[in-house]
Amino acid sequence: MGFGAATIGNLYRAISDETARATVDAAWEAGVRYFDTAPHYGLGLSERRLGAALAERPRDEFSISTKVGRWLEPSDRGGSDLPIGGYEVPADFRRVWDFSADGVKRSLEASLERLGTDRVDIVYLHDPDDHWAEAVGAAYPALAALRDQGVIGKIGVGMNQWEMPAAFVRETDIDMVMLAGRYTLLEQPALDDLLPLCTRHGVSVVAAAVFNTGLMSRPEVSDDARYNFAQAPKKQIARAREIAAVCARHDVVLPQAAIQFPLGHPAVASVVVGARTAQQMSDAAAWMRAPIPREFWEDLRAAGLLGADTPVP
Structure with a gap:
């Protein structure tokens, strides 16, 4: 399990530096050694907080990934970034593709300057949906050259869709795909094409947004849950509740199943989970460790909530 640092960049609402530090500390104590961030997250705040929290840790004992594609340019527009980018931070910068x-x-x-480190282990092209040609x-090629020179470790693409990552796997020599929300317990559109392609090409998949940005994050599904960063449609809420009902019959909670599910596929190397507080991080670690009976997955298949050939942990 990896730690996704978007939330400590004040995603949706502000938290203190102390809370952010305690959350990263809780991830470390839980055994997490992979930490993912991006300039986009809180206009650099996520990178600064993550770097500060890891500054005293032995650098060879953990991996950091960050992303490129959004350049942060100073701005004097004032106000908060919340209505623009979704982060409760001063809008002192603007994102430039x-x-x-x-x-x-x-x-x-x-x-690297914000993180306070001399290297990162993975660099992802971040959401190049409308920028395929330039990306x-x-x-x-720029990242591949840096990889060849040993400046960075691995390179990849991180997106909320599966189709363009598949094109990157076919046409380039990337090492990683960070796939957000497209291979989850709720839905698996990447199963038939992208994941087998990654397996054949030796590309590792990091499953992100395994809670579909909120819908699958609690044992009970609420009517106001988020899905893909917006209000969840009734159809997705109903499906999540059907899965939760199967969970209840096996003494499993919904987020426990959601965290563990992607790791059943051989292409998936890691699941990245975001947390806003130390308690949320501790809960996620406990859900990752708690055993799930084989009968649970079989019941999901019997109920038509999981395909017959979908791999499970």
Whole structure:
């Protein structure tokens, strides 16, 4: 299990530096050694807080990933970033899409400064949905050169869709795909194409947004739950509640099953989970460790909530 640091960048609402530090500390105490962040998260706040929390840890004992594609440019617009980017931070910067070779290098240099480290282990192209040509033609070659020089470890693409990551796997030599929300207990659209492709090409998949940004994060599904960063549609709420009902029959809680499910596929190397507080992080670690009976997965299949050929842990 990895730690997703978007939440400590004040995603949706502000938390204190002390709370953020305690959350990262709880992840470390739970055995987490992979930490993911991005300039986008809190306009750099996530990177600064994560770097500060890990500063006294032995650098060779953990891995950090960050992302490129959004350059942070100083801004005097004032106010909060919340209505624009979803983070409760002062809007002192604005995000500028930039997948040029120079933009990638500048972004990475700025990230290293905010993180307070001399290297990152993985760099992802972040959400190049509308920037395929520049991302594959400029950003990817720039990162590949840095990888060849030993400046960075592995390179990948991180997205909320599966189709473009599949194109990257086919047409480039990336090492990783961070797949957000497209291979979860709720839905598995990446199962038939992307994941087998990654297996064949030796590309590791990091499953992110395994709670579908909120819908699957609690034992009981609420009417106002989020799904893909917005209000969950009734159809998804109903399906989540059907899965939760099967959970209840096996003394399993919904987030426990959601965290463990992606790891049943051989292409998935890690599950990244975000947490806002130390308690949330401790809960996630406990859910990852708690055993799930084989009969639970069989009942999901019998109820038509999981495909007959879908791999399970």
